[in-house]
Amino acid sequence: MNRGALRGALGVALLLILWEGLARGLALPSYTLPSVSEILLSAWTTRQALLTAAWFTLAEALAGYAIGCVVGIGIALLLSLLPPVRRGVMPVMMAINSVPVAAWSPLLLLWLGVGMASKIAAVALAVGFTVFLSALAGLDRVDRRAADLMRSFGAGPLSILWRLRLPTALPLIAAGMRVSTVRSLIVAIVTEMLGAYGGLGWIIYQAVVQIDFVAVWSAILVASALSLAFFGLVGVIERRVIFWRSS
Amino acid sequence: MTLPPSAATPLLELQGISKTFGSVQAVRDLSLSVEEGEFVTVVGPSGCGKSTLFNMVAGLDEPDPGGILRFKGRGCHAHELLGRVSFMPQRDLLLPWRNVVDNAILANEIEGANRAEARAKALRMLPEFGLTGFEKQYPHQLSGGMRQRVALMRTFLFERDLMLLDEPFGALDALTRTLMQRWLLDVWQRHRRTILFITHDVDEAIFLGDRVLVMSARPGHVKHARRVDLPRPRAAELVTSPEFTALKREILEAIEEESMKSFVASNGAVAA
Numbered sequence: 001m002n003r004g005a006l007r008g009a010l011g012v013a014l015l016l017i018l019w020e021g022l023a024r025g026l027a028l029p030s031y032t033l034p035s036v037s038e039i040l041l042s043a044w045t046t047r048q049a050l051l052t053a054a055w056f057t058l059a060e061a062l063a064g065y066a067i068g069c070v071v072g073i074g075i076a077l078l079l080s081l082l083p084p085v086r087r088g089v090m091p092v093m094m095a096i097n098s099v100p101v102a103a104w105s106p107l108l109l110l111w112l113g114v115g116m117a118s119k120i121a122a123v124a125l126a127v128g129f130t131v132f133l134s135a136l137a138g139l140d141r142v143d144r145r146a147a148d149l150m151r152s153f154g155a156g157p158l159s160i161l162w163r164l165r166l167p168t169a170l171p172l173i174a175a176g177m178r179v180s181t182v183r184s185l186i187v188a189i190v191t192e193m194l195g196a197y198g199g200l201g202w203i204i205y206q207a208v209v210q211i212d213f214v215a216v217w218s219a220i221l222v223a224s225a226l227s228l229a230f231f232g233l234v235g236v237i238e239r240r241v242i243f244w245r246s247s
Numbered sequence: 248m249t250l251p252p253s254a255a256t257p258l259l260e261l262q263g264i265s266k267t268f269g270s271v272q273a274v275r276d277l278s279l280s281v282e283e284g285e286f287v288t289v290v291g292p293s294g295c296g297k298s299t300l301f302n303m304v305a306g307l308d309e310p311d312p313g314g315i316l317r318f319k320g321r322g323c324h325a326h327e328l329l330g331r332v333s334f335m336p337q338r339d340l341l342l343p344w345r346n347v348v349d350n351a352i353l354a355n356e357i358e359g360a361n362r363a364e365a366r367a368k369a370l371r372m373l374p375e376f377g378l379t380g381f382e383k384q385y386p387h388q389l390s391g392g393m394r395q396r397v398a399l400m401r402t403f404l405f406e407r408d409l410m411l412l413d414e415p416f417g418a419l420d421a422l423t424r425t426l427m428q429r430w431l432l433d434v435w436q437r438h439r440r441t442i443l444f445i446t447h448d449v450d451e452a453i454f455l456g457d458r459v460l461v462m463s464a465r466p467g468h469v470k471h472a473r474r475v476d477l478p479r480p481r482a483a484e485l486v487t488s489p490e491f492t493a494l495k496r497e498i499l500e501a502i503e504e505e506s507m508k509s510f511v512a513s514n515g516a517v518a519a
Contacts, residue, residue, distance in 0.1 A: 148305075151307060153354040153358070163353070242344075
C-alpha cells in the first residue's frame, strides 16, 4: 500500500521531469506546451483566484454528487422492491442515460440559469445514473439461498432488502461512487465552460479566449489535484466501510 | 413404510406429498412423521429429493396439491411454516459483515426481538458452542468447523419446536465431523429439541438418530424406516459395536439398491 503510493509518486515525478526537459529542450512555445515550472509559477501567482474558483467548482461537484448518490441509490432500492414498475421504467432510464451529459448541459443552463444550480443538476444527473446502475446490479447479485434462509426465519421483502441485499450490494455501489468522484468534477467543469459566473471551468474558458494557455494549464493542475483528492478520500472511506472484502 | 402408530399427535406429519419442478418429479407420494423431541435422520442417494423435502418443511416450496401436511396436528400450507421451524441449510450462509454474535442472532432480530437481550443470550451460549472469545470475530476469520457452529447456534437461538438440519457437517473433514456429531448430541440432550437431520453418511445417520429414514432414488419417498435402539448417551466406541454394524448393513443394503437406480438413471445405462 505505502510502497504503491511511493511508486505512483515516483512515476508522476518522472513524468514532470520529462515534461520540463522536453518543453525547455525543444523550446516549445507556451501555447503548445508550457514547462511545468512555468505552470507552477503561474498557479502560485494566481492562487487567490484559483482557490476561489476551486471552492466554487468543488461546492457544485459535491452538492451534485451527494444528490446523485442519494437519488440513484434510492431509485435502485425502490425499483428492486417493485419489479413490475422496474420493467416499465428501465427503458426510459436507459434512453435518458444514453444521451451524454454534455448534451444536456445547454438545456440545463437554459432551464436553471448560469448559476450553480445548472452545474449541480448536471453533476447529479451524471453521478445519479452511474450510482443507480451499479446499485441495481449490486442488488440483483443477492445469494438466493441466503434470501431463502431469511425467509425461513420469517423475514419479509423489506427485512431481506435491509439485512441482506443492501449490504451485498455495497461493494458495487461503492465502486460506482468511487468512479463518480472524478466524473462529478469533469461534468461541473464542462458545464461551467458553457456558461458560468465562476469556477475552474469558467477560468479555463476565459483563459482560452485570452489565449493565456499557462492559465489554462494551472486551472487543469488544480482540477486534477481536486479529482485525485476526492477519489482518494472516497476510496479510503470505502475500504473502511466494506471491511469484510479485504483479507 | 411409515411409522408405528403412536398415541400422541406427531409434531410433523406428511402424507402422500409430491413435488414437481417443470417436467421433473423430485418427490412422489412421500409420507413421514416426526414425534415431539425425536431425532430423525434422513439418508438417501444424491439427488433423491432430500433438499426438496426440507424446502417444503421449511415453508420455502409449496408441495403439489393433493398431499397432506400437518404441523402440531393441524393441516396447513407449506408457506404457513415460514418462521415456525428453524432451518439450517447445507452452507453456513453467515453474513460476512456481521460478527459471530450478530450472525447468531440474525433470526431473533428478524422476528423483532430486542437486540441487546438477544446478544446477551448469544454470549451466554458461546461456551457451549466452543466459540468463547470469538464473539467479535468475522466469518472470514473463522475455520470451517467454527463457522458451522455459528450457523448451528443461529439455528438453536431461533427457538422453534422443529429444527431442520441439512447436511450440517457435510463440508467438514472426517475428524472434525465426528467431534461435531458428539457435540451435537450433547447439546441436543440438554435442549431436547425435535430434529430432522439430512445426511448422506450412514454412520452419521445411525449414530445420531432415534430413527433413520432411507429415501428412494428420484422421485423420492421414504423407502425404509428403521428405529435405532442404541442406548443414549452414545459414545464414540458405539460405531464399532456389533449392533451398530448390523444396523449399518441393513441400511446400506437399502441405500445401495437406490443408489444403483439413480446411478443407472443418470447414466442412461450401466456397463455390466
